[in-house]
Amino acid sequence: MTIKRIDHIAIVVPDIEQAQSFYEGALGMKVAHLERVEDQQVIVAFLPAGESEIELVEPLEESSGVARYLTKRGPGIHHIALEVDDLTAMLARLKAQNVRLINEEPTIGSGGKKIAFIHPESTFGVLVELYESTPEESTLRAGALDDLRARLSLGGRAASAAFSGFVRSLRESRSHEVSDKEAIPLPSEDHIP
Numbered sequence: 739m740t741i742k743r744i745d746h747i748a749i750v751v752p753d754i755e756q757a758q759s760f761y762e763g764a765l766g767m768k769v770a771h772l773e774r775v776e777d778q779q780v781i782v783a784f785l786p787a788g789e790s791e792i793e794l795v796e797p798l799e800e801s802s803g804v805a806r807y808l809t810k811r812g813p814g815i816h817h818i819a820l821e822v823d824d825l826t827a828m829l830a831r832l833k834a835q836n837v838r839l840i841n842e843e844p845t846i847g848s849g850g851k852k853i854a855f856i857h858p859e860s861t862f863g864v865l866v867e868l869y870e871s872t873p874e875e876s877t878l879r880a881g882a883l884d885d886l887r888a889r890l891s892l893g894g895r896a897a898s899a900a901f902s903g904f905v906r907s908l909r910e911s912r913s914h915e916v917s918d919k920e921a922i923p924l925p926s927e928d929h930i931p
């Protein structure tokens with residue numbers, strides 16, 4: 739089994755629109771995926787960076803684990819996700835080496851996404867997500883991407899207005915506006931030493 743690449747680096751932010759204006763406006767990156775993850779009470783935005791992505795995470799409810807993390811530590815890196823070719827085999831290997839795992843078994847996201855978190859205590863202070871891609875996921879993601887492109891295909895100022903409108907609709911919605919295939923169980927600060 740091997741580590742294939744860094745899939746994403748997740749950054750907790752208080753306001754995803756402000757963060758987006760920096761990452762898009764100043765750095766010239768583009769949001770390729772945006773959605774509300776109900777389970778975690780967060781809005782997430784993914785911005786591709788070559789083979790990897792930056793994930794921006796805005797907590798919605800004060801009581802959520804991610805909100806408490808933000809309050810306690812301020813904005814910053816929340817976790818790093820590594821793509822592995824065989825998650826089950828990797829977890830078995832880590833267990834054999836007494837590595838402290840948050841998920842002993844792969845967690846299956848609603849889109850078929852297989853992930854598991856390693857406790858920061860074992861990784862020298864960084865929450866590490868292991869992720870194995872599945873065929874179903876790329877199909878689901880492509881569908882959601884088309885949807886976002888349709889919403890943001892306006893360009894320039896109109897696009898940022900569309901982004902703001904979309905973010906507002908996600909903040910206000912109680913249901914899955916786009917899809918829930920990125921239902922990542924973001925650990926709370928309880929998992930951070």
Ligand code: ZN
Pocket residue numbers: 746748793817819867922
């Ligand atoms: Zn992640």
